[in-house]
Amino acid sequence: MKSLILRDLRLAVRSGGGFALTLSFFLIVVMMVPFGVGANLDLLARIAPGVLWIGALLSCLLSLDRIFQLDWEDGTLEALATSPIPLSGIATAKATAHWIITGLPITIAAIPLGYLLNLETEAYIWLVASLSVGTPALSFIGAFGAAITVGIKRGGLLLSLLVLPLYIPTLMLGAQCVTIGSETPIKLLALVAAISLFCIALIPFACAIALRANLK
Amino acid sequence: MSLWEYANPAKFMALSARILPYLAIASSCLLLAGLFWGFFLTPADYKQGSTVKIIFLHVPAALMAINAWLMMLVTSLVWLIRRHHVSALAAKAAAPIGITMTLIAIATGAIWGKPMWGTYWAWDPRLTSFMILLVFYFGYLALWEAIEDKDTAADLTSILCIVGSIFALLSRYAVNFWSQGLHQGASLSLDKEQHVDNTFYLPLLVCIVGMVLLFLTLVLIRTRTEIRSRRLIALRLRGI
Numbered sequence: 386m387k388s389l390i391l392r393d394l395r396l397a398v399r400s401g402g403g404f405a406l407t408l409s410f411f412l413i414v415v416m417m418v419p420f421g422v423g424a425n426l427d428l429l430a431r432i433a434p435g436v437l438w439i440g441a442l443l444s445c446l447l448s449l450d451r452i453f454q455l456d457w458e459d460g461t462l463e464a465l466a467t468s469p470i471p472l473s474g475i476a477t478a479k480a481t482a483h484w485i486i487t488g489l490p491i492t493i494a495a496i497p498l499g500y501l502l503n504l505e506t507e508a509y510i511w512l513v514a515s516l517s518v519g520t521p522a523l524s525f526i527g528a529f530g531a532a533i534t535v536g537i538k539r540g541g542l543l544l545s546l547l548v549l550p551l552y553i554p555t556l557m558l559g560a561q562c563v564t565i566g567s568e569t570p571i572k573l574l575a576l577v578a579a580i581s582l583f584c585i586a587l588i589p590f591a592c593a594i595a596l597r598a599n600l601k
Numbered sequence: 602m603s604l605w606e607y608a609n610p611a612k613f614m615a616l617s618a619r620i621l622p623y624l625a626i627a628s629s630c631l632l633l634a635g636l637f638w639g640f641f642l643t644p645a646d647y648k649q650g651s652t653v654k655i656i657f658l659h660v661p662a663a664l665m666a667i668n669a670w671l672m673m674l675v676t677s678l679v680w681l682i683r684r685h686h687v688s689a690l691a692a693k694a695a696a697p698i699g700i701t702m703t704l705i706a707i708a709t710g711a712i713w714g715k716p717m718w719g720t721y722w723a724w725d726p727r728l729t730s731f732m733i734l735l736v737f738y739f740g741y742l743a744l745w746e747a748i749e750d751k752d753t754a755a756d757l758t759s760i761l762c763i764v765g766s767i768f769a770l771l772s773r774y775a776v777n778f779w780s781q782g783l784h785q786g787a788s789l790s791l792d793k794e795q796h797v798d799n800t801f802y803l804p805l806l807v808c809i810v811g812m813v814l815l816f817l818t819l820v821l822i823r824t825r826t827e828i829r830s831r832r833l834i835a836l837r838l839r840g841i
Contacts, residue, residue, distance in 0.1 A: 526768075529764060533744065533757050533760070533761060534744075534747075536748070536753070537747050537748065540747070543743055543744065543747050546736075546739065546740045546743055547740045547743075547744065547761065549736075550733060550736040550737050550740055550765070550768070550769075550772075551764070551765070551768045553733055553768070553772045553775070554768060554771040554772045554775040557772070557775045557776065557778070557779045558775055558778060558779075561778055561779055573778060576775075576778075580771065588764070591760055591763070591764050594681075594756070594760050595756075595757055595760050598753050598756035598757055598760070599753065599757070601752075601753065
């Protein structure tokens, strides 16, 4: 499993644009917001948590189809399915690799982007905390969506339609946690963490069922 | 003699053909009677005026919108566990009806909300949950349409339905942290004494039963259509 994660990481880095593409997209999404709503600093500070979370979500979405698609096309996935590791283990490894490639850089990049959006000083700690415990959920849910749509040609739009509704609870709690003035950020953070742990524990099995149905 | 016997499409077709007319008549009678009773024979509420009468459509539709998803969840589980085709087809058949019910609930709620809350739409937890439910339905149906192979489609939509149910439920409670409620609490419940007054309660009950029967009728009709279209495909493949 470790070698599988390393393989995915190596592929992402060597094929170019593993980290860079996601981060550039994150930057552009966040940059578009002031263009759209105006450069009013108070307004930006108020919507910054939501914008950063939605930006993180969309950047995550962008790279989802790469989780299984390439391996599906060249037959690697079938070879992996016959390997001694169970399919759920493979899904876990792939989702973990996806998180290292997207979730982790997004969390770090959110700090300077938060500054661009005039995020309140006290909110940074909650931003980093909520993104670091919330992005694993995004990667694992995303892996599930990718597993379902892997056999569909041009499944990108469908993938978004399936995955975005599943992101709603994480987004709601995560963005709320960063918003200054919510009384109980620690409680919300715990709930986000709960969603993440739940996804890590159970989503791989759903992924395995979906992959098996697709490989049949 | 068990329920599983009707997993056989031929037996299912025979039974459903036999009970469909009764179901159709019963549901239309109950709905017509309930709506007539509700709209014309109940007094106007002292505060809400005659707009209160929209609950005779709103509450049953909202109930069925959720129960349709619940039924899809059960039939999806049956498909994944016991591989009965009728079950998967029934789940597929229920989805568009669920969408319609959700839309009716949202629309009647908006029409009622304008004079009462002063707005057609608010980001209230219940309203938002229904919007989320609607999106889940759309994703589910889109997945059915996107996959060529019918059995794979049934497998994937079933697992999506199960995972979706969990996240729909999560969203339902997460919205409570995110927004304050405008919608009133439950008007009906099985375990509490306090109900709406009997003058409204009884016609509402008739409407709800009518809506449940209507849902069953529509699901049976649509499932029969799905089974027939499957048979057509099979016949065409055989070259007849």
